[in-house]
Amino acid sequence: MAATAPTAPPLTWSRRHLTGIEPLSAEEARLLLAKARGYHEVSTRRAVPLCKDLHGKVVVNLFYEDSTRTRASFRLAASRLSADVLDMSASGSSVSKGETLIDTARNIEAMGVDTIVCRHSQSGAAQQLAEHVACAVVNAGDGQHEHPTQALLDAFTIAQRLDRLDTFDLTGLRVAIVGDIAHSRVARSNLHLLTKLGAGVVLVGPPTLVPGALARLPGVDVTVAHDLDAVLPEVDVINMLRVQFERIAGPAFPSQREYTALYGLTARRMQRARPGLVVMHPGPMNRGLEIESAVADGPNAVILQQVANGLAIRMAALALVTQP
Amino acid sequence: MAATAPTAPPLTWSRRHLTGIEPLSAEEARLLLAKARGYHEVSTRRAVPLCKDLHGKVVVNLFYEDSTRTRASFRLAASRLSADVLDMSASGSSVSKGETLIDTARNIEAMGVDTIVCRHSQSGAAQQLAEHVACAVVNAGDGQHEHPTQALLDAFTIAQRLDRLDTFDLTGLRVAIVGDIAHSRVARSNLHLLTKLGAGVVLVGPPTLVPGALARLPGVDVTVAHDLDAVLPEVDVINMLRVQFERIAGPAFPSQREYTALYGLTARRMQRARPGLVVMHPGPMNRGLEIESAVADGPNAVILQQVANGLAIRMAALALVTQP
Amino acid sequence: MAATAPTAPPLTWSRRHLTGIEPLSAEEARLLLAKARGYHEVSTRRAVPLCKDLHGKVVVNLFYEDSTRTRASFRLAASRLSADVLDMSASGSSVSKGETLIDTARNIEAMGVDTIVCRHSQSGAAQQLAEHVACAVVNAGDGQHEHPTQALLDAFTIAQRLDRLDTFDLTGLRVAIVGDIAHSRVARSNLHLLTKLGAGVVLVGPPTLVPGALARLPGVDVTVAHDLDAVLPEVDVINMLRVQFERIAGPAFPSQREYTALYGLTARRMQRARPGLVVMHPGPMNRGLEIESAVADGPNAVILQQVANGLAIRMAALALVTQP
Numbered sequence: 018m019a020a021t022a023p024t025a026p027p028l029t030w031s032r033r034h035l036t037g038i039e040p041l042s043a044e045e046a047r048l049l050l051a052k053a054r055g056y057h058e059v060s061t062r063r064a065v066p067l068c069k070d071l072h073g074k075v076v077v078n079l080f081y082e083d084s085t086r087t088r089a090s091f092r093l094a095a096s097r098l099s100a101d102v103l104d105m106s107a108s109g110s111s112v113s114k115g116e117t118l119i120d121t122a123r124n125i126e127a128m129g130v131d132t133i134v135c136r137h138s139q140s141g142a143a144q145q146l147a148e149h150v151a152c153a154v155v156n157a158g159d160g161q162h163e164h165p166t167q168a169l170l171d172a173f174t175i176a177q178r179l180d181r182l183d184t185f186d187l188t189g190l191r192v193a194i195v196g197d198i199a200h201s202r203v204a205r206s207n208l209h210l211l212t213k214l215g216a217g218v219v220l221v222g223p224p225t226l227v228p229g230a231l232a233r234l235p236g237v238d239v240t241v242a243h244d245l246d247a248v249l250p251e252v253d254v255i256n257m258l259r260v261q262f263e264r265i266a267g268p269a270f271p272s273q274r275e276y277t278a279l280y281g282l283t284a285r286r287m288q289r290a291r292p293g294l295v296v297m298h299p300g301p302m303n304r305g306l307e308i309e310s311a312v313a314d315g316p317n318a319v320i321l322q323q324v325a326n327g328l329a330i331r332m333a334a335l336a337l338v339t340q341p
Numbered sequence: 342m343a344a345t346a347p348t349a350p351p352l353t354w355s356r357r358h359l360t361g362i363e364p365l366s367a368e369e370a371r372l373l374l375a376k377a378r379g380y381h382e383v384s385t386r387r388a389v390p391l392c393k394d395l396h397g398k399v400v401v402n403l404f405y406e407d408s409t410r411t412r413a414s415f416r417l418a419a420s421r422l423s424a425d426v427l428d429m430s431a432s433g434s435s436v437s438k439g440e441t442l443i444d445t446a447r448n449i450e451a452m453g454v455d456t457i458v459c460r461h462s463q464s465g466a467a468q469q470l471a472e473h474v475a476c477a478v479v480n481a482g483d484g485q486h487e488h489p490t491q492a493l494l495d496a497f498t499i500a501q502r503l504d505r506l507d508t509f510d511l512t513g514l515r516v517a518i519v520g521d522i523a524h525s526r527v528a529r530s531n532l533h534l535l536t537k538l539g540a541g542v543v544l545v546g547p548p549t550l551v552p553g554a555l556a557r558l559p560g561v562d563v564t565v566a567h568d569l570d571a572v573l574p575e576v577d578v579i580n581m582l583r584v585q586f587e588r589i590a591g592p593a594f595p596s597q598r599e600y601t602a603l604y605g606l607t608a609r610r611m612q613r614a615r616p617g618l619v620v621m622h623p624g625p626m627n628r629g630l631e632i633e634s635a636v637a638d639g640p641n642a643v644i645l646q647q648v649a650n651g652l653a654i655r656m657a658a659l660a661l662v663t664q665p
Numbered sequence: 666m667a668a669t670a671p672t673a674p675p676l677t678w679s680r681r682h683l684t685g686i687e688p689l690s691a692e693e694a695r696l697l698l699a700k701a702r703g704y705h706e707v708s709t710r711r712a713v714p715l716c717k718d719l720h721g722k723v724v725v726n727l728f729y730e731d732s733t734r735t736r737a738s739f740r741l742a743a744s745r746l747s748a749d750v751l752d753m754s755a756s757g758s759s760v761s762k763g764e765t766l767i768d769t770a771r772n773i774e775a776m777g778v779d780t781i782v783c784r785h786s787q788s789g790a791a792q793q794l795a796e797h798v799a800c801a802v803v804n805a806g807d808g809q810h811e812h813p814t815q816a817l818l819d820a821f822t823i824a825q826r827l828d829r830l831d832t833f834d835l836t837g838l839r840v841a842i843v844g845d846i847a848h849s850r851v852a853r854s855n856l857h858l859l860t861k862l863g864a865g866v867v868l869v870g871p872p873t874l875v876p877g878a879l880a881r882l883p884g885v886d887v888t889v890a891h892d893l894d895a896v897l898p899e900v901d902v903i904n905m906l907r908v909q910f911e912r913i914a915g916p917a918f919p920s921q922r923e924y925t926a927l928y929g930l931t932a933r934r935m936q937r938a939r940p941g942l943v944v945m946h947p948g949p950m951n952r953g954l955e956i957e958s959a960v961a962d963g964p965n966a967v968i969l970q971q972v973a974n975g976l977a978i979r980m981a982a983l984a985l986v987t988q989p
Contacts, residue, residue: 425741
């Protein structure tokens with residue numbers, strides 16, 4: 018670490034919830050990332066004795082949408098902190114009996130649960146929960162709104178790869194986010210976090226899928242582009258969003274082949290990129306569609322590091338919001 | 342606590358199973374409630390170090406019906422006692438391969454499991470299990486028969502609200518249970534437990550859903566009524582059963598609106614009640630059908646306390662039946 | 666144990682994976698069985714303090730096919746070793762999003778998982794995983810290929826019943842495996858393990874379901890028969906495979922009644938057997954189809970002991986492959 022950190026983190030984290038990146042100050046985001054840096058060794062070395070920071074605490078994974086990696090990552094993060102974790106999913110729950118989200122959450126809270134990790138198809142679900150329960154809430158993805166821990170692990174991975182783990186200051190970096198920006202909570206959270214940390218962002222995709230309004234957000238260094246080949250030589254990092262198969266059939270996506278031709282990250286296209294380009298993907302990948310296997314498995318890709326860092330990020334988020 | 346408890350609990354609990362309230366003596370029921378009182382602090386304070394009463398024991402949640410709260414409550418209760426808990430459900434199990442309930446349970450037992458918590462759509466399933474396995478069995482709801490831990494947490498909550506936690510003696514209290522009594526295991530278990538503890542019970546609902554035969558049970562203070570407005574001023578506690586949507590279409594339920602008009606607990610109807618009326622609901626609630634939100638969230642409701650007390654009750658049940 | 670063991674086990678176990686019985690040497694199989702013998706007491710006594718051999722390790726149950734007992738057995742085995750266990754199933758996973766098995770496994774590995782227990786409908790899936798991840802892989806059944814821990818627990822149970830736990834040398838024993846041999850991974854793994862341990866095997870079933878080619882495997886004492894009544898007096902052990910209902914309708918199975926008449930293990934047929942015949946079944950049983958209840962619950966059956974021994978076998982497999 019630098020002898021004098023350029024930004025002194027606040028002494029204490031005072032937020033009860035992590036519902037999104039947008040409400041965080043840059044300092045709060047850096048505090049979260051620094052906390053994850055501290056857990057990074059714990060999460061990968063898994064030394065005995067285990068970390069006991071949430072010993073005796075109870076975390077519930079309340080998932081209304083399917084997810085392998087996010088659910089597993091939160092579960093392992095909570096376990097690594099010695100918390101007790103309980104998985105709840107929409108199938109096999111009161112949801113099918115017509116109970117409201119708020120009633121379900123209040124019931125979970127009444128069982129002595131400390132923290133609810135919530136994934137929901139409705140934008141704003143996490144915030145709504147946070148307003149109605151006294152326990153902590155962490156947003157694990159809500160509709161097309163935000164997915165804050167994904168953005169945090171992405172930023173952590175960029176900082177790790179480009180040697181900026183000491184300050185998490187991403188000033189001077191240019192990051193392309195490519196794909197269906199309009200419907201992506203990952204894109205939204207990344208946009209907020211990367212600009213808070215000083216990076217510039219360029220959103221790339223077909224005009225139908227990249228709302229121009231995003232480029233007119235006040236006080237934010239963001240531009241919109243539709244030609245990936247023109248953008249590629251200019252950026253330090255590229256984040257390839259997953260193509261949602263269920264949306265391909267619509268007018269926005271004429272065909273898979275055309276999408277790949279225009280916006281797929283192929284080995285051939287990589288020749289236009291800077292040598293050290295950092296290639297990211299939030300997973301699960303559609304190999305051969307938005308990314309070619311040679312790129313996904315190549316030296317520029319940090320896709321598995323993203324997954325690994327997700328554990329440290331989620332440990333940090335859970336530890337900070339769960340009150341002692 | 343009183344200087345001299347009116348009923349001395351038996352020194353030891355000798356039952357291997359908790360299949361229902363009906364087979365319990367009043368003393369056994371009080372012992373269970375007193376054990377829960379002891380766990381109440383553990384379940385809510387969650388002090389470190391954790392309670393180790395079932396350390397090294399294995400509890401299996403064998404659920405053949407969906408349930409959020411009961412399954413989660415048993416799971417958290419077992420974890421709070423430091424037991425290892427394993428969830429098994431009908432989907433993803435040998436059940437779909439045609440294995441009998443008894444064979445499934447014997448196999449679970451052979452894996453070194455100490456206690457099976459069973460929910461099943463068939464009345465008598467828990468008792469059948471108890472007769473065929475050597476490990477302990479706790480009934481988490483069997484068909485239209487019993488749901489003993491629900492009745493115990495209801496009684497605990499009444500005693501807590503009305504300051505009778507020292508003896509769990511409910512003598513002099515009058516409790517209304519409202520709704521589809523005929524098909525409700527919650528109603529049956531409550532009827533048995535409340536009368537064992539000294540309370541009088543009035544069963545309220547449409548004639549098609551409240552069998553008059555229940556009012557002729559020998560030695561039990563129970564009456565049947567069909568006019569909620571007439572009953573309301575006379576009772577200290579009201580337990581609003583959940584309307585089962587799947588039964589609404591039948592001849593017993595002409596319409597939701599009519600049900601609410603006759604048997605829904607509305608704010609307007611609450612004006613007829615005693616000021617301190619204790620309002621209960623086993624959940625999940627159909628807001629606006631059997632209970633109005635103003636009542637469910639009002640000062641008389643103890644619905645979330647029921648959920649919270651469920652943890653202590655299930656800790657007590659698991660601790661008592663699981664042999665050391 | 667004998668004063669001098671006939672076969673000295675190798676000092677260390679060097680395999681990173683357990684993908685099948687076929688690749689194991691007889692010595693390796695005996696080492697695994699001996700390790701299980703050591704855990705047997707731990708798995709059944711469950712003394713406090715618990716065994717900490719995998720404390721801090723993470724095991725993932727990656728199941729692409731339904732299974733009650735195998736999943737539960739692995740889970741309990743991992744817990745008994747103090748590992749952290751995470752269940753993942755095909756429903757609710759990235760699988761439905763089109764991700765490849767290898768990508769899913771690499772992601773799981775990136776989360777710091779030490780060992781993946783995999784069940785998959787495709788033969789060779791476990792081996793494929795083992796070639797692409799650095800963490801350990803245990804095959805919990807892959808298509809019609811192998812189910813190594815089932816064969817190991819079967820051999821352990823035979824050795825236990827016939828007093829050969831000291832060496833696991835099954836020389837001189839004759840074991841019949843009865844049923845749909847052609848499609849059974851249990852039969853394949855048993856065939857390999859039993860012959861490695863010195864036993865002779867006879868495969869019994871309708872000609873359509875018992876490939877004659879198996880009887881011509883080089884260096885292996887295996888024969889094929891179609892008349893169970895003729896085989897029964899000659900064998901020490903009989904392993905009744907489960908009839909797969911989904912295959913009954915085909916030309917191989919004219920009817921359930923005919924199957925039972927020819928290949929069901931009935932009380933009447935048992936009169937032809939040696940008095941001490943060891944009766945096995947991998948479960949779940951179709952009572953009245955491949956085995957009659959009087960036999961399944963009779964003194965010759967070791968079916969529940971198989972289940973109980975499965976815990977020790979899976980503890981041994983997990984402990985040996987998971988690196989310290």
